[in-house]
Amino acid sequence: MKSSFDVVVIGAGPSGATAAARLLQDNLSVLIIEKTEFPRFVIGESLLPQCMDFLEKVDLLDCIAEKKFQVKNGVSFYHENKTCDFLFNERYTDGWDYTYQVKRADFDLALLEEVEKKGAIVHFNSEVTDVKTSATNQHVFYTNSEGQQVEIECKFVIDSSGYGRVLPRLFDLNVPATSIPRGAVFAHVKDDKRSEKASANIFVNAFNNNSAWIWSIPFSDGTASVGIVGEESYVASISENNGAEFKNLVKSFPGLNGRYAETEFNFEPKTILGYSIAVKQLHGEGYVLCGNSTEFLDPIFSSGVMFALKSGYMAADLVAKQLDGESVDWDTEYDEILLHGVEVFRSYVDAWYNGDLHTIFFKENGNEEFKKQICSVLAGYVWDMSNPFVKKHKRILGTLAKVIRLEN
Numbered sequence: 001m002k003s004s005f006d007v008v009v010i011g012a013g014p015s016g017a018t019a020a021a022r023l024l025q026d027n028l029s030v031l032i033i034e035k036t037e038f039p040r041f042v043i044g045e046s047l048l049p050q051c052m053d054f055l056e057k058v059d060l061l062d063c064i065a066e067k068k069f070q071v072k073n074g075v076s077f078y079h080e081n082k083t084c085d086f087l088f089n090e091r092y093t094d095g096w097d098y099t100y101q102v103k104r105a106d107f108d109l110a111l112l113e114e115v116e117k118k119g120a121i122v123h124f125n126s127e128v129t130d131v132k133t134s135a136t137n138q139h140v141f142y143t144n145s146e147g148q149q150v151e152i153e154c155k156f157v158i159d160s161s162g163y164g165r166v167l168p169r170l171f172d173l174n175v176p177a178t179s180i181p182r183g184a185v186f187a188h189v190k191d192d193k194r195s196e197k198a199s200a201n202i203f204v205n206a207f208n209n210n211s212a213w214i215w216s217i218p219f220s221d222g223t224a225s226v227g228i229v230g231e232e233s234y235v236a237s238i239s240e241n242n243g244a245e246f247k248n249l250v251k252s253f254p255g256l257n258g259r260y261a262e263t264e265f266n267f268e269p270k271t272i273l274g275y276s277i278a279v280k281q282l283h284g285e286g287y288v289l290c291g292n293s294t295e296f297l298d299p300i301f302s303s304g305v306m307f308a309l310k311s312g313y314m315a316a317d318l319v320a321k322q323l324d325g326e327s328v329d330w331d332t333e334y335d336e337i338l339l340h341g342v343e344v345f346r347s348y349v350d351a352w353y354n355g356d357l358h359t360i361f362f363k364e365n366g367n368e369e370f371k372k373q374i375c376s377v378l379a380g381y382v383w384d385m386s387n388p389f390v391k392k393h394k395r396i397l398g399t400l401a402k403v404i405r406l407e408n
């Protein structure tokens with residue numbers, strides 16, 4: 001086997017696949033090292049319209065369209081018997097009106113198969129155990145599917161290892177998130193009682209004073225993903241006894257109007273705690289972090305895969321430029337751009353849990369222009385600085401919520 005490549009990508013999720021597809025556009029040789037066998041389960045099933053832009057840029061959109069995933073037209077937020085629908089075709093920023101709700105095992109496999117067809121070499125059941133980087137060449141060490149230790153030389157390493165966080169662990173880059181530690185418990189269920197609208201809009205409903213929320217994400221095969229996010233102790237408590245209390249909540253949740261009253265759970269609920277994390281730096285000599293190996297905030301606005309695709313695309317684009325002899329300013333051309341998007345979503349996540357967004361979303365006769373601008377953020381268009389709800393994200397939500405409360 002070849003023992004040197006232009007680029008080694010660690011992890012074959014959406015960020016790794018997108019990065020590889022971009023590198024292959026410049027005829028670079030790419031090895032993807034993936035710990036598991038695909039298809040594999042991973043959470044993160046509701047995409048944002050902005051994802052479509054990145055998939056299109058690297059020619060990965062057709063292979064996804066062929067799979068007939070559930071089309072997602074928007075998000076329906078519920079609160080105390082009120083509904084607030086955001087439909088992506090009523091957005092401020094130019095872009096995509098729709099996206100998909102996907103079982104990630106199928107979505108990630110479709111991306112990876114296409115990237116393999118384009119020329120990437122993929123080693124499954126292979127776990128990266130060490131990486132040595134320098135200004136000129138890099139060495140990646142992994143245990144292959146036969147249990148042998150392998151060393152690969154390359155010019156650049158892209159860490160797309162998601163929750164594996166390979167380089168943040170090896171290079172001591174992890175830092176705790178500033179938010180309250182939250183967790184999630186989730187499962188897939190039979191969903192044969194949904195309306196057409198309920199198919200194309202994901203359902204989100206906060207409860208327990210906005211400290212917890214429930215999701216329902218319908219798939220095209222008549223099943224759905226359901227999950228509850230909340231503070232760790234709460235999630236741990238409803239996860240006990242194979243998620244008995246979680247199952248009761250899903251079956252009886254008022255906003256779901258009995259849709260899952262008699263549902264079947266397709267697997268025992270899974271629990272993840274402490275997923276929010278940040279890093280000291282996003283790049284270094286010979287390496288860059290992408291997707292979830294960077295910073296993961298919170299699942300509330302389904303932004304994870306969008307960041308995985310955006311960062312995978314941007315990183316690979318810059319690696320190609322650098323390997324072509326051009327100089328790259330990683331601070332301004334990568335970190336600043338990516339972190340701007342993260343900060344915009346951070347403002348929305350904070351405003352979700354402190355109640356400001358509920359005040360804005362559920363105001364009767366709210367301002368339609370504001371709604372379109374917020375809708376653009378919820379569609380993932382967080383780099384459109386002409387949108388005041390992007391540009392002034394730090395203050396605008398708090399100020400607007402305050403004005404609405406004073407009016408009432």
Ligand SMILES: Cc1cc2nc3c(=O)[nH]c(=O)nc-3n(C[C@H](O)[C@H](O)[C@H](O)COP(=O)(O)OP(=O)(O)OC[C@H]3O[C@@H](n4cnc5c(N)ncnc54)[C@H](O)[C@@H]3O)c2cc1C
Pocket residue numbers: 010011012013014015016033034035036042043044045046047048126127128129160161162163164165166183184272275290291292293296299301302303304305306308
């Ligand atoms: C409760 C919850 C709900 C979520 N819901 C959504 C949602 O609705 N929409 C959304 O967009 N996002 C959601 N997310 C976020 C989403 O899961 C991630 O942002 C997304 O999967 C990141 O993609 P990635 O390519 O960075 O990593 P991943 O998809 O996690 O892929 C990383 C890959 O790296 C491999 N790997 C790990 N370690 C190693 C190693 N040592 N060697 C080789 N390979 C390795 C793994 O096996 C894996 O296949 C959610 C997250 C949580 C916690």
